[in-house]
Amino acid sequence: MSDYDIIVIGSGAAGLTAALNLAPHRKVAVLAKGALGGGATEWAQGGIAAVLEEGDSFDAHVQDTMIAGAGLNNREVVEHVVAGAPAAIARLAELGVPFNIDDDGAGWHLTREGGHSHRRIVHVADATGWAIQHALEKAAVANPSITILTDRVAIDFATGRHASDFSTSGAVHGLYAFNRGTGEVETLTARATVLATGGAGRAYLYSTAPRGATGDGIAMAWRAGCRISNMEFMQFHPTCLYNLVVKNFLITEAVRGEGGVLKHPETGHRFMPDYDERAELAPRDIVARAIDSEIKRDGLDYVHLDISHKNPDFVRSHFPTIYDKLIALGIDITKEPIPVVPAQHYTCGGVLVDIDGRTDAPGLYAAGEVSQSGLHGANRLASNSLLECLVYGEAAARHILKCWDELPETPAIRAWDESRVTDSDEEVVIQQCWGEIRRFMWNFVGIVRTTKRLERAKHRIDLLRREVQDYYAHFRVTPDLIELRNLVEVADLIIRSALSRHESRGLHYTLDYPETGAIADDTILVP
Incomplete structure (x- = not known):
C-alpha cells in the first residue's frame, strides 16, 4: 500500500494543473x-477562450457561453471561469507555452470559433493542446514533490467500506x-483525491476522443455514491x-472560424445558411444536426x-498539423475540400461538483471533462473546455490546501482480494x-433521438449490465474488463x-x- 498526501487521477490539463498547484505544499501522486x-x-487543436481583444468583454463571453448552453449553465460558475x-x-505562457503572436507583435493572435461573438481564442497554430500538455508535463516531471505513476488503470475508489474498520462515512481515501x-x-491511499479522468466518448462508435476515454471516473464516482448530472x-x-x-482525426472549429464553408459533396451547395443565419459559425449542436440531416436525407x-x-x-500557416496530416492522405486542403462527418467529441455532463471542485464524497474533488460544474450547460461553447480544466x-x-485539516484522516485500507476469481478463458465476451x-x-x-430508440438502448444495456456484472464477479480484472465495466455504467447513465x-x-x-x-x-x- 502506497501513501500520498493527494492522489490526482488523470494526467491531462486539469490533473497536472491541480498537481502543480498542490506540489509546493504537499506530496502528490499523478496517475x-x-x-x-x-x-x-x-488532442485539442483549437485553443483557449479568453477576453483579450479590445472591444470584447467578460459579459460578452459569459453571454456567448449561456447562449450556447441553452440557458442551462450556472451563471455564477460561468462568470467565475x-x-x-x-x-x-498568463500562467501557461510563464511555463513556456508558445502562443501565437499577432502580426504587429503587440499581443496574442486571436482566432474565432463557432458561437463566439468576438475573436478570443488564444492558440498555438492548430496544436494548442499538445503545446499545453508538453509544458505541464515538463513542469510536473521536474517537480520533486510530484510522483508520476504511468500505466495505472483506476478500478474503484477506496472508501470507508474498504477500511479495516468498516465505515459508512462515504469518504474517499484513494483508490485501487x-x-x-x-x-x-x-x-493507493491519500487524504484527498482529485478526479481528472476525462470524458466518456468511447461509448460511441465514432468519436474524436482518445482510446482511453471510457468514462472511468464518472462510473467510479457513481459507484462511490456521487451524483451524476x-x-x-x-x-x-x-x-x-x-x-x-x-x-x-478532428478538423478544428477554427477552420470554419477562418472562413471554411460546408458544402454538399454532389451539388457543391453551401447548405449552412439554410439552417441558421450564423451559417458555419453557429454553435456545434446546430452545425452537427445540419450535417446529419444532409447525410441522412x-x-x-x-x-x-x-x-x-x-x-x-x-x-498552411494557420493549420499546419491538419495540412500535414491530410497531405499524407492525399488531400491538399489548399486545393480541394475535406470530407467530414460528425463524431462524438465532448461529455458535457459528469460528476456534479461545486465551484471549488468538491463532489458529494468527502475528500474527493473533480475537474475537467469528468465533471459537471455548471459551465457548459446543454452545449459546450468552443474552447471553453481547456479553460475549465485550468480554472x-x-x-x-x-x-x-485551505481545508487540509478538515479532510478525513486516512484509515488502514484492505488490500485487493482476488481469492475468489480466476483468469478469464473467454476474452471474446469483452470485445x-x-x-x-x-x-x-x-x-x-446519437445526434437525433426518439423515445423508442432510447427504450431499445435501455433494454440492451440492461442485458449487457447483467452479463458484465457476472463476468466481473468471476474473473480477474484486466484493463479491457475494467473499461467495459465502466462503459456499461456510463452508457446506462x-x-x-x-x-x-x-x-x-x-x-x-x-x-x-x-x-x-x-x-x-x-x-x-442520485445513486
Whole structure:
C-alpha cells in the first residue's frame, strides 16, 4: 500500500494543473492510464477562450457561453471561469507555452470559433493542446514533490467500506489501480483525491476522443455514491475527417472560424445558411444536426468542408498539423475540400461538483471533462473546455490546501482480494460487449433521438449490465474488463438521463419532444 498526501487521477490539463498547484505544499501522486500524455488534452487543436481583444468583454463571453448552453449553465460558475481565463493563459505562457503572436507583435493572435461573438481564442497554430500538455508535463516531471505513476488503470475508489474498520462515512481515501507493468492491483491511499479522468466518448462508435476515454471516473464516482448530472448532453463535433483508415482525426472549429464553408459533396451547395443565419459559425449542436440531416436525407457518407478559396500560405500557416496530416492522405486542403462527418467529441455532463471542485464524497474533488460544474450547460461553447480544466484544477488544489485539516484522516485500507476469481478463458465476451455498446449508442442515442430508440438502448444495456456484472464477479480484472465495466455504467447513465428529459435543449434533440421547455433544469441522477 502506497501513501500520498493527494492522489490526482488523470494526467491531462486539469490533473497536472491541480498537481502543480498542490506540489509546493504537499506530496502528490499523478496517475496516468497509459503514457503521461495519452489523454484528450494533447488532442485539442483549437485553443483557449479568453477576453483579450479590445472591444470584447467578460459579459460578452459569459453571454456567448449561456447562449450556447441553452440557458442551462450556472451563471455564477460561468462568470467565475471566464474571469479566470486571462490569468490562466498568463500562467501557461510563464511555463513556456508558445502562443501565437499577432502580426504587429503587440499581443496574442486571436482566432474565432463557432458561437463566439468576438475573436478570443488564444492558440498555438492548430496544436494548442499538445503545446499545453508538453509544458505541464515538463513542469510536473521536474517537480520533486510530484510522483508520476504511468500505466495505472483506476478500478474503484477506496472508501470507508474498504477500511479495516468498516465505515459508512462515504469518504474517499484513494483508490485501487491495476498496474499494467506488474499485472497486479495496487492500493493507493491519500487524504484527498482529485478526479481528472476525462470524458466518456468511447461509448460511441465514432468519436474524436482518445482510446482511453471510457468514462472511468464518472462510473467510479457513481459507484462511490456521487451524483451524476446532465449525461444526456453528449457533444458531437461537426467535422471529423471521413477516412476509412484514419477514423478519429478532428478538423478544428477554427477552420470554419477562418472562413471554411460546408458544402454538399454532389451539388457543391453551401447548405449552412439554410439552417441558421450564423451559417458555419453557429454553435456545434446546430452545425452537427445540419450535417446529419444532409447525410441522412441524401444517403451521403460525408459532406465537404472547404477552405481552398483562402490564400494557400494562410491555410498552411494557420493549420499546419491538419495540412500535414491530410497531405499524407492525399488531400491538399489548399486545393480541394475535406470530407467530414460528425463524431462524438465532448461529455458535457459528469460528476456534479461545486465551484471549488468538491463532489458529494468527502475528500474527493473533480475537474475537467469528468465533471459537471455548471459551465457548459446543454452545449459546450468552443474552447471553453481547456479553460475549465485550468480554472478548476487550480480551484480544487486551492480548496484542498485551505481545508487540509478538515479532510478525513486516512484509515488502514484492505488490500485487493482476488481469492475468489480466476483468469478469464473467454476474452471474446469483452470485445463483443464493447462493440455492441458502441453501435447501439451511435444508432439509438446519437445526434437525433426518439423515445423508442432510447427504450431499445435501455433494454440492451440492461442485458449487457447483467452479463458484465457476472463476468466481473468471476474473473480477474484486466484493463479491457475494467473499461467495459465502466462503459456499461456510463452508457446506462446517458440513456437514463436522455429518457428523463422531455424536451429538446442544446445537444439533446428528440423528435418526440422537439420544443424547448420554459424552465431549464439539470438532470441529476442520485445513486
